[in-house]
Every structure is written in structure tokens, then in C-alpha cells.
Amino acid sequence: MPDPTVPAGPTRVRHAPSVAPRWLVLALATVLLGSVSMAAPPPAQAIAVRPLAVIVVGPTHGVTWRYIADANRIAAQLRAYGARVRRVYSPWATWDRVRAAARGANLFVYLGHGNGYPSPHGPFNPRKMDGLGLNAVGGRGHWNTRYYGEYYVKRGLHLAPGAVVILNHVCYAGGSSEPGHARPRRATATRRVDNFAAGFLRAGAAAVFATDRSPRTLIRDLFRTGRSMASVFWNSPDTTSRYASTFWSRRTTGMRGILAPRAPGQYYMAVTGRLRMTALEWRRSWGPQPAVTGPAPDPGATPSPDPTLDPGASPSADPSAAPTSDPTAPPDPGTSPAPDPGTSPSPDPTLAPNPTPDPGATPSPDPTPPPDPTPAPNPTPGG
Numbered sequence: 270m271p272d273p274t275v276p277a278g279p280t281r282v283r284h285a286p287s288v289a290p291r292w293l294v295l296a297l298a299t300v301l302l303g304s305v306s307m308a309a310p311p312p313a314q315a316i317a318v319r320p321l322a323v324i325v326v327g328p329t330h331g332v333t334w335r336y337i338a339d340a341n342r343i344a345a346q347l348r349a350y351g352a353r354v355r356r357v358y359s360p361w362a363t364w365d366r367v368r369a370a371a372r373g374a375n376l377f378v379y380l381g382h383g384n385g386y387p388s389p390h391g392p393f394n395p396r397k398m399d400g401l402g403l404n405a406v407g408g409r410g411h412w413n414t415r416y417y418g419e420y421y422v423k424r425g426l427h428l429a430p431g432a433v434v435i436l437n438h439v440c441y442a443g444g445s446s447e448p449g450h451a452r453p454r455r456a457t458a459t460r461r462v463d464n465f466a467a468g469f470l471r472a473g474a475a476a477v478f479a480t481d482r483s484p485r486t487l488i489r490d491l492f493r494t495g496r497s498m499a500s501v502f503w504n505s506p507d508t509t510s511r512y513a514s515t516f517w518s519r520r521t522t523g524m525r526g527i528l529a530p531r532a533p534g535q536y537y538m539a540v541t542g543r544l545r546m547t548a549l550e551w552r553r554s555w556g557p558q559p560a561v562t563g564p565a566p567d568p569g570a571t572p573s574p575d576p577t578l579d580p581g582a583s584p585s586a587d588p589s590a591a592p593t594s595d596p597t598a599p600p601d602p603g604t605s606p607a608p609d610p611g612t613s614p615s616p617d618p619t620l621a622p623n624p625t626p627d628p629g630a631t632p633s634p635d636p637t638p639p640p641d642p643t644p645a646p647n648p649t650p651g652g
Contacts, residue, residue, distance in 0.1 A: 317351070318555045318556060319351050319352060319353050319555075320351075320353070320375035320376060320552075320555045321352070321353050321355070321373055321374050321375050321376075322344075322347045322352040322353065322354050322355070322374065322375065322376040322377075322378070323354075323355045323356075323357070323367075323370050323371045323374040323376070323377050323378070324340045324343055324344055324347075324354065324355070324378045324380075325356075325357045325358075325362055325367050325370075325371075325377075325378070325379045325380070325381070325403075326340045326357075326358040326359050326362060326380045326381060327359055327362050327379070327380070327381025327382055327401060327402040327404070327414070328359040328360065328362070328381070328382075328402065328403070328404050328410070328411040328412060328413060328414050329359070329380075329382055329402075329411065329438075330411055330412055331411075333359050333411040336380040336381065336438060337358055337359075339380060339437065339483070340356065340358065340378070340380055342483075343378055343437075343484065343485075343488065344356060346485060346488055346489075347376070347488065350488075350492040350493075352375075352376070352492075355370045355374075357370050359381075359403075359404055359411050360404055360407060360408050360409060360410055360411055360413075361407045361408060362381075362403050362404050362407075363404050363405075363406070363407045364401075364403050364415075364417050364421070364425070367401065367403060368426065371426050371427070371428060372427045373427065373428070373429050374428050374429060374432055375428075375429045375431075375432050375433070375551075375554070375555050376432065376433050376434075376435070376491070377426070377428055377433075377435070377469075377474070378434075378435045378437060378484070379401060379434070379435070379436055379437065379439065380437045380438050380439070381401065381402045381403075381438070381439065382402035382414060382416075382440065383402065383436070383439035383440035383441045383442050383465070384397055384398050384399075384400075384402060384416045384418070384440075384441065385398055385399050385440065385441025385442065385461045385464060385465050386398045386399060386441075386460070386461065386464050387460055387461065388441065388446075388447075389450065393464075394418065395418050395419045395420040395468075396417075396418045396420045396421070397416040397417075397418045398416070398418045398419065398464070399418055399419040399441075399464050399467065399468055400416060400417045400418035400419050400420075400421060400422045400468055401416070401417050401421075401422065402414050402415070402417075403415060403416075403417055418468070419464070419467060419468030420468075421468075422468035422469060422471075422472055423467075423468040423469075423471035423472050424472075425472075426468075426469070426472040426473075427472065428472050428473035428474055429473060429554070429555070429556075430473050430475075430554060431473070431475045431546070431550070431551060431554035432473050432474045432475065433474065433475065433476050433477075433478070433491060433551060434469045434474045434476070434477045434478065435478045435479075435480070435484050435487060435488075436465070436477065436478065436479045436480075437480060437481070437484055438481055439465075439479060441461045441465055442461075442462070442465045442466075442479035442539070443458075443462065443479035443480065443481065443528070443536050443537045443538055443539040444457075444458025444459065444461045444462045444479075444528055444530070444536030444537075444539055445458070445461075445481070445535075445536045445537050452533075452534030452535065452536075453534065453536060454534075455514060455528070455536075458528055458530070458536040459514070459516050459526070459528060461536075462526055462536075462539040462541055463518050463519060463520050463521075463526060463541065464520060465477075465479070466479075466518075466520075466521070466524075466526070466542065467518075467520035467521055470521045470524060470541070470542060471521070474542065475498075475542050475543045475551070476498040476540060476541070476542035476543060476544070476546065477540065477541050477542055478501075478502065478539075478540045479537075479540070480505070480507060480537065480538050481537040481538075482505075482507040482537075482538075486504065486505045486506060487501055487502075487505055490504055490548060491548045491551060491552075492548070492552070493548075494548050495547050495548055495549040496547060496548050497544060497545050497546065497547050497548075498540060498542060498543065498544045498545070498546050498547075498548075499527065499540070499545070501548060502527060502529070502538075502540040502544075503529075505538070507531075507537075507538055508529040509529055509531060510529065512529070512530045512531075512533060513527060513528065513529045513530075514527075514528050515527050515528075516528075518541060521541075523543075524541055524542050524543065525541070525542075525544050526539060526540065526541035526542075526544075527539060527540050527541075527544070
């Protein structure tokens with residue numbers, strides 16, 4: 270009779286579980302932990318780079334408050350896109366504050382007066398023209414304007430390589446004249462745009478936009494699309510190609526420019542620089558930011574109305590800062606200059622053609638005056 274304690278069928282032999290040596294267990298644990306640490310990147314690598322945007326509002330007399338309101342809207346849009354924003358507003362927008370805040374900026378936005386060339390205010394003076402109109406002294410209202418021209422911009426604004434500059438409501442920057450002055454010919458407007466962009470391009474910028482309207486669409490396309498700089502310009506609702514013209518820069522080798530007047534003589538929209546560079550390339554250029562010390566807390570960021578606005582606060586002219594002689598360039602033979610095959614990019618099909626080449630669009634060369642560490646106040650009116 271079969272034994273009921275033994276299962277039917279073949280006999281099953283049960284083996285006791287083997288125990289691995291301790292050294293083998295430790296070795297396997299070390300390998301597994303190492304694999305996990307290599308698969309998961311350190312937290313620092315997962316943090317996206319935030320660009321630095323600097324917004325400057327210069328003293329613009331009675332319209333300063335409107336410009337500050339525009340600047341605050343720009344700042345809100347930039348923060349929504351993840352940018353770090355520094356604001357330097359009149360009456361505290363002095364050269365020292367602006368220079369400290371702008372170091373390493375990926376985007377530099379300026380709202381204020383413009384003093385460009387050619388203009389009715391005398392010969393070309395790089396110390397006062399084609400730059401920024403800032404407060405001569407901080408905290409003394411919105412009438413004490415001092416112009417820091419191209420000479421200071423290209424030496425003092427250490428922008429991030431490949432930065433974008435937006436000049437908003439700035440006379441001459443888009444080719445326009447000051448209010449009350451005659452509308453310029455295209456040749457004059459072209460020289461103004463080329464000259465005004467030169468200092469910022471040498472300070473590290475890749476593109477300089479000029480507009481008298483809100484730059485909201487420009488900023489959106491820079492942060493949200495892969496458009497070229499030329500396409501970003503044309504996508505603005507304020508541009509029209511009907512009277513547009515293009516030019517090769519005479520001031521900055523290899524750079525191109527576009528002017529898009531709304532009507533003959535109404536030059537308020539322009540862009541100059543590396544127009545084939547894309548917004549995606551600009552965003553890839555952000556990279557780590559250098560450690561910098563920003564300006565002191567700015568009581569002018571949200572200032573209260575200043576009852577002491579006094580036109581007499583504008584400093585008097587300094588005879589020691591007399592303008593340099595006018596560096597007149599040879600006349601343009603009537604066609605846009607041919608690109609240099611060694612330095613100039615190939616023609617960009619997105620650039621609007623220049624329907625009627627305009628003689629005289631040759632801007633003056635850039636004279637290099639001796640250093641002037643303490644510029645004199647400049648009462649010259651600007652747009």
C-alpha cells in the first residue's frame with residue numbers, strides 16, 4: 270500500500286536555498302547604485318537658462334510716465350516668458366546704473382530721446398549722437414538729459430554675444446526726424462538707421478530693432494518662434510513692404526538693414542544686423558550668465574509724480590565737448606554696395622527688395638576720438 274505521506278508520481282527533491290557570499294552581494298549593490306546615479310542627471314542640469322533682459326527709460330520730459338507704463342508692460346511680458354528683468358528708469362537712469370545693469374544682457378530695450386546723425390544739430394559727434402539719452406544726475410526729475418553717444422555705447426555696454434536690442438520711441442533710430450522737422454529722404458533715413466545701430470552692434474548685439482509702436486509682437490516671436498530676424502521684423506503688424514528698402518551697412522561689415530516706412534518719409538520701423546540669424550539661434554546663445562552686481566535698488570522703478578520738473582534743470586553745454594568734424598563719405602554711385610564675398614552673407618530672400626536705389630545713402634565713417642571719461646552735459650534736443 271502506498272505511503273500517503275509521499276506524493277504520487279516521481280519523487281520531488283527540495284533543495285535548500287543557497288546563500289551568496291557577502292562580498293558578492295556588496296559588489297552587486299554597488300553596481301546597481303552606480304547605474305541609477307548615472308541615469309539621473311544632477312538637479313542643476315535640469316534647470317533651464319533664463320535670459321537677462323534690461324529695460325531702460327530715459328528722461329523724456331512730460332511723456333516719461335507714458336514710457337514707464339510701456340516699459341512695465343514689456344517687463345510683464347518678458348517675465349511671463351521666464352526672463353530675468355532689470356529695470357532702470359528715469360529719474361535714476363544714469364550712465365553708471367545703465368552700464369552696470371546691461372552687462373551680459375541678452376535683450377536690451379531702450380525707451381527715450383534719440384539724438385542721431387544726420388540731423389540739424391551740427392556735424393557728427395560720436396560722443397553725443399546715436400546712443401542713449403539718460404539722466405545727467407540721478408533723482409532730479411525728467412529734464413536733466415545727457416546724451417551718451419555711440420562712443421560710450423560700444424565701449425561701455427557689454428552686452429551678451431548675440432544680444433538683441435530694441436529701440437522704442439527713439440527719434441532717428443528708425444530713420445525718422447524729430448517732431449516738427451521735415452520728413453527725411455530715403456538716403457538720409459538709411460544713414461540714420463545705419464549710424465544708430467553701429468554702436469550697439471559693436472557692443473555685442475546681433476540685431477537692432479527700431480519701432481515707434483509696441484514691440485510686443487517682436488518680443489513674442491523672439492521667445493516663441495524660430496523665425497529669422499528679418500522674418501520677426503516683417504511679422505510685426507506695424508511693418509509694410511510697400512515702401513520698403515534694404516541696404517548693406519557701411520558702418521558694420523557684413524550687416525544688412527531694412528527700412529519699412531508707412532508712407533514716403535514716415536520712417537519709424539527698421540532693423541539692422543545679422544538678419545538671417547534665427548530666434549532659435551538667439552535663444553541658444555543665452556548660456557550661463559556672468560556673475561554681475563546690478564544697480565542699487567532703484568527708487569525710480571515705480572516713481573511717484575515729480576512736482577519739480579524744471580526745464581531749467583537741464584545742464585548747460587560744455588564747450589570742451591565740441592563736436593568733431595563731419596566725416597563725409599564719398600557719394601553713393603546710385604546702387605546698393607556689393608557684398609564683400611569674404612565677409613558679407615549671401616542675399617536673404619526674406620529681405621524686401623529696394624525698388625529705387627538711392628544715391629547718397631553712404632553714412633560717414635566712424636571717427637575714433639580720444640577717450641573722454643567724463644562726458645559733458647548735452648542740452649541738444651532729441652526725439
